[in-house]
Amino acid sequence: EVQLVESGGGLVKSGGSLRLSCAASGVTFSDVWMSWVRQAPGKGLEWVGRIKSKKDGGTTEYAGSVKGRFTFSRDDSKHMVYLQMNSLKREDTAVYYCTKIGGPTRPFAFDVWGQGTMVTVSS
């Protein structure tokens, strides 16, 4: 069974930085594309971005709302993906979910989700 576990959330001041981590198990991690999705309190889901597998180029794509401030990276040896968040704004306050993109059989769906980690940005 594939499992994703996020960590690193917390309280940070506006303009500050935070790094989230996501640990994956039960999957050949080097083959998978990963994505982050966030959910502000009481609001809907918002796609944040994705990182491809290294064999597919390892490239990243970001939502316009975070481009230039957020950076994804991955360490396949540790089965980890990271989300570095800089220049945080109050509107970045949300639960951040790490998700696995579905692979060859369903390459455009998020088929496994972590439990989420809360990020709160104060003024």
Add this chain to the structure above:
Amino acid sequence: QSALTQPPSVSGSPGQSVTISCTGTSSDVGYFNRVSWYQQPPGTAPKLMIYEVTNRPSGVPDRFSGSKSGNTASLTISGLQAEDEADYYCSSYTSSTTWVFGGGTKLTVL
């Protein structure tokens, strides 16, 4: 990229059917058959229910079905059960190689 449009809420009685719509544009919902649906009960993470418009992952009951016409996708839940009460989100891959979600629909089982 603007969010896809979903009704804020729908409701139905046990045993009935409900349909949730998801309207986008020719650059997302209408561009590809790459729409997926997610179920999120209160306080939990979302769960994939439908992918590529009509496909169900293993373990998802066949009471859940998806369809698409033009720029609007739909999720139908037949034989409604109390455990189906949750928020439902659609998502689409876009022509800009990004993803976009709908605003979410709260399903109430009366």
